[in-house]
Amino acid sequence: MKEYSKEWLKLSIIIISILMIGTLGYYFLEDGWSLLDAFYMVIISITTVGYGEIHELSPAGRVFTIFLILSGLGVAATTMTKVAKFLLEGEIKGAFRRKRVSKKISKL
Numbered sequence: 001m002k003e004y005s006k007e008w009l010k011l012s013i014i015i016i017s018i019l020m021i022g023t024l025g026y027y028f029l030e031d032g033w034s035l036l037d038a039f040y041m042v043i044i045s046i047t048t049v050g051y052g053e054i055h056e057l058s059p060a061g062r063v064f065t066i067f068l069i070l071s072g073l074g075v076a077a078t079t080m081t082k083v084a085k086f087l088l089e090g091e092i093k094g095a096f097r098r099k100r101v102s103k104k105i106s107k108l
Contacts, residue, residue: 007082014075018046022068029061041065046072 022042027033033041037054044051045068057065086092 011075011079011082015079018042018068018071018075022046022072025064025068026061029064030055030058042068045069046076048073 019039019042022045023035023039026038026041027035030038033055041054043049045065048069
């Protein structure tokens, strides 16, 4: 179980890092953007919602957006793969079984 916890912790740290780097990147690259505007742009870019830019992007902002989308999609693909693996390989059953057995052992 610890192995899965470490994997999910690493993935969570990567996701939070992308959100922070993206937000700060837009905030410092683009003039006049608030942190909320920058965070919103990160979310709509990574999720590929496609609402459009909330402010006009500079050339540096466009290049930054390209790398943000690629890294965000990469992390999203990795996350979906891990979720599918966890569900399809019956890991949930195994996790509950291990937890139940460890509870029984601790009661002894």
